[in-house]
Amino acid sequence: MNLEKREEGRNYALRLIGYRERSMREVEIRMEKRGYGPQLIKEILEELKSCDLINDKRFARTWTESRIKRGYGREKIILELREKGIEEKVIKELLRDIYSEVDERRVAEEIIRRKKIPLQEKGKLCRFLTRRGFTFETVNEICLSR
Numbered sequence: 001m002n003l004e005k006r007e008e009g010r011n012y013a014l015r016l017i018g019y020r021e022r023s024m025r026e027v028e029i030r031m032e033k034r035g036y037g038p039q040l041i042k043e044i045l046e047e048l049k050s051c052d053l054i055n056d057k058r059f060a061r062t063w064t065e066s067r068i069k070r071g072y073g074r075e076k077i078i079l080e081l082r083e084k085g086i087e088e089k090v091i092k093e094l095l096r097d098i099y100s101e102v103d104e105r106r107v108a109e110e111i112i113r114r115k116k117i118p119l120q121e122k123g124k125l126c127r128f129l130t131r132r133g134f135t136f137e138t139v140n141e142i143c144l145s146r
Contacts, residue, residue: 005036005040006040006043006044009031009034009036009040009041009044010044010047012030012031012034012036013027013031013044013045013048014048014053016030017048017053017054021058021059021062021063022054022059023054023056023059023060023084023085023086024045024049024054024056024085025084025085025086026084026085027045027048027054028041028045028085031044056085056086056087056090057090057094059084059086060081060084060086060090060091060094061094061098063077063080063081063084064077064081064094064095064098065098067080068098068102068107071107071108071110071111071114071115071132072132072133073104073107073108073129073132073133073134073135073138074095074099074104074133074134074135075133075134075135076132076133076134077095077133078091078095078133079133081094104134104135104138105138105141105142107134108129108132108134108138108139108142109142111132112125112128112129112142115128122143125142125143126139126143129142129143
């Protein structure tokens with residue numbers, strides 16, 4: 001294999017993960033789009049994983065915490081983690097850990113307050129919370145209490 005191409009691919013992957021934490025699947029997709037071959041991508045990802053530069057569990061935790069802070073619900077976060085190639089087992093463990101500390105209703109009420117959604121418009125409020133990925137139970141609870 002061309003050592004120059006390998007070094008170029010490795011540097012590209014390092015730039016990607018240097019910008020922000022990424023999942024292995026995200027890096028893989030970006031490298032594929034850049035034209036790197038599957039074997040080279042696999043080798044580079046394994047090297048980065050062995051050095052703990054790419055870690056899907058760490059990425060998933062960081063991503064989830066950031067999305068909760070930005071006012072997204074459990075369902076939306078699960079969907080995004082799946083899209084980013086995170087394994088179901090990791091998603092379940094992570095959500096069990098994080099949501100033992102997070103009150104989803106409080107997160108939903110905080111985003112309603114920040115976005116200044118009129119509480120009188122129940123339909124608009126319910127659609128907004130649903131788009132944000134809050135569970136049916138949370139949306140129903142908030143909409144019925146208004």
